[in-house]
Amino acid sequence: MSGELSFTLDNQPVPFQDGQTIMEAARAAGVYIPHLCFNPDFAPHGSCRVCLVKVNGRTQASCTTPAMAGQVVQSETEELRDIRRGILEMMFVEGNHICPACEKSGACQLQAVAYYVGMLASPFTYFYPRRALDASHPDVVIDFNRCILCELCVRASRDMDGKNVFAVQNRGIQAHLVINTPSGKLGATTFSITDKAAQVCPTGAIMMKNQGYGSPIGLRLYDRESVKIVGDVAQAPESAGGRRHE
């Protein structure tokens, strides 16, 4: 073990290779840090801020902070839990997340991470934005109400599928996901359910048609065990309620 690069995460040594972020090293070591916009298949983005940790006393996103030897990283502290919970609470009031009416419920990473950080309710005032639903595509429905602007679909479609189907427009609280066609409709694109972009959404914003409510309540992806053990929805196979094609 001597000579191996390592930092400590909640007092446990975590080895890393040069160039890895704290998140990547923690994942490799089997230590869970909650996250939403991070997906190991993509370059880090750092927008959801759920993966915040304290690095030598400074709060930083673990998905974008390079691991360095000797770093003292804290993750599971009450202070960080409260901040993470606060960020989740913001996401829930910003969009329209009506879990009881969502087919993704139970296999939704937004929900699972909120459970993980112990969110019972959002104490903030709900925005109830008026957002559209796009069912123009034969196989997929887009519910913009559930988008948390992680931009995973944007990145997947642009960088992996080479289709550039999604984009974010405007700024501030007006920022929102759009479909890159003059009509703004997914049906007018070459989007396909085999696209990487169809497999990355951590919420119910991108849903396959004709296959809702596949698993009964109690047997869904996150019903019995937490996201810490089950992992990301994008990494779980479709047969288990996840998004990854077999």
Place this chain on the structure above:
Amino acid sequence: MSVEPSTLGQTVSEIVQRHGNLPTRLLQILREVQDSLTWLSPEAMDAVAKEVGLSLDKVRRVAEFYSFLYTTPRGSYDILFSDNITDRMLGNRQLLHYLCDKLKVSIGQPRADGRVTVGVTSCTGMCDQGPAALVNGYALTSLDKPRLDRIAALVNQLAPLSEWPQEYFEVTTNIRRADILLGRHFADGAALRAVLKRGPDAMLEELVKSGLRGQGGAGFKLALKWISCRKAPGAVKYVVCNADEGEPGTFKDRVLMQEYADLVFEGMTLCGRVIGARQGFVYLRGEYRYLLEPLKATLQRRREIGLLGKNILGEPGFDFDIDIHLGAGAYVCGEESALIESLEGKHGVPRIRPPFPTTHGYLNKPTVVNNVETFAVTAKIAAEGGAWFASRGTLESKGTKLLSVSGDCERPGIYEYPFGVTVRRVLEDCGARDAQGVQMAGPAGHTISSKQYDRRICFDDLSTGGSFMVFAKHRDILDGMRNFAHFFVHESCGFCTPCRVGTSLLCDLVDKVHTGHGARADLDEMRRLGRIMKAGSHCGLGQTAPNSVLDSLDQFPEAWTRRLRSTSYEPAFDLDASLGEARRLSGRDDPGAHLPDEYSAMVRLAGLLTEREAPLSDDERNLLGALP
């Protein structure tokens, strides 16, 4: 205004070609296309996308991001009132409504004839000579009703801006106190001669000795930045001057660019020589559009006298030139990595750091980004030596600092002080005799009450980019806090959750308390939101956005609490107003169709009781005492 397709295509084509079809010039191209067409229609954006060879969504992303770019129609005259708290102190809101009435327009809506739009914008940096506005991007100062009468007439006559009275566009510099930067004569070329004579390494040594730190407010040690960039591998490097002076209440960079541009350009050229860069950029905030031509003329003059261009001062291989990019209304672009994104023609979302610009900056090449004032100071240090500079200031903060003083004082303007000056001294000098507080370093900075006037302006106490806004005793501090909260909602880039959502939530709570609908619980929620935003946000904007609210809760608690209702909790929305729509649709107005809020119902009841002729019993009086 409709434009013939062929004309549109030709206009766009000419502009794009003038910019060499370069994607990095996209923001500049869109600005100019809009100047010609008044707004960026889908057809115009499509034409730009095709000409530049970008996808339409990239063009739209940029067009929708910047607040001076319009994707809906605007009037041929676009008038935007600066809406900083200092403009408000000078009565800008009354003037705004006055002009809207005169021109018969509603705020933000183009007039039916397409001739004019009147709206508001964030601080335009004319706080010492407000109320201020922009017309088609050009600064208007010292507005009053007679001027607006005339402006309304000019608009209705379709008079081109060149025929407007030139004094309306006059921008004065108001330098009130000069020290080593503003006070001493500087011979053009002195810094460049010094670096040629002594070499880059000796020059870096002087900069180390000087102890100079970034004057934009962050205070990063300047020499460290330049050394890191000089050492960074790569043959192509860049120098970027951050003239995106967006922090409300600051205008010292505007004065430097107007009166001391040579000093700034000389500092940039010096940096180019030291780090090995051949190209520099000035990122000039869109609000300072009026400076563009004079600055270009200064650059041309410097080329002609051998201080810019090829073989500077006759030194073979000393090549350096400077280009000016205009911003388009985005405060976040003051953050250096967002500024670089914008300079590359993109929307200004701050990058992930590391890597830092000194190794991966403009076009991913090593880049030094410094503030206008910092570059000006480096030129002075190069000419006069590091020790000379370090003799001023404090141990940790060497030299002097330019303060932009505005608000309630007799002599607003620019004050240069050695670091370590007390707030009290500045207040005395500017003639602020009854200040209840100061907003230091802008809305993102510190809210100071009179108990703290002996604090010192320096990096180890009150760090600042230079904004100094004075609030007299008769002001309501909360007017300022509300203005700042709205500012951050408008300026959040929307990339990260805590800032995007937090600025809106915080603003709603400030509004709630300010309008007298708040309760103690709302203040607690503000503090928690502030904590989340500070710890969680991606960049400095979100991390500092709650500062003024949090500071004022500590420094001016009574300003908040006196607005609170005696209840511990108040609804998040107006319950009775929420029934208004149903009342209209059903035609009902019976008592059951109303939801008087409990508090005002009690107040009204208490009022009725005291007005009663019959004397009150003790029980009644006790009961009444318990009411608000």
Place this chain on the structure above:
Amino acid sequence: MSKLKVATCSLAGCFGCHMSILDLDERLFTLVDLVEFDRSPITDIKQIGACDVGIIEGGVCNAENVHVLREFRGHCNILVSMGACAITGGVPTMRNRFTLKECLDESYLSGIGLVDAQVPNDPEIPLLLSKVHPLHEVVKIDYFLPGCPPSADAIWTFLNELLSGRPIALPYTQLHYD
């Protein structure tokens, strides 16, 4: 020790959370040893008296909901927001993406099979708020118990911890939003 008084009601909800209370089954016998129900669909008492705990399911969609909620807040030391609708507005908030006019037009003016179509204006009918809101946007809420509905087990855990004065800690399988 006198029993704690508990009141419950459903506002803009579906009574599903109350069904879940009934799902406590034989645990209800244990519960009534500890608490006495005041106003509640279980007792059919219509007027609330002074209570220790008020438990409310459903969000706030009309004027009557506001009155009842205020009455509960005024009479209960501890107010619990139970279920997705109380906590987030829930399924009824799906009307928030339309204007009230659109909703009423669809229901009363342009729907299929309507005769003498008009928007109801009887003062007996509570007027609708322009949007549906969660409880915490109208009154202070002390505890939240999520779920659609929260399971009987979650309700049991919650009540036990509340009555014993411990901080509420739901086991993983009892914390859900649906």
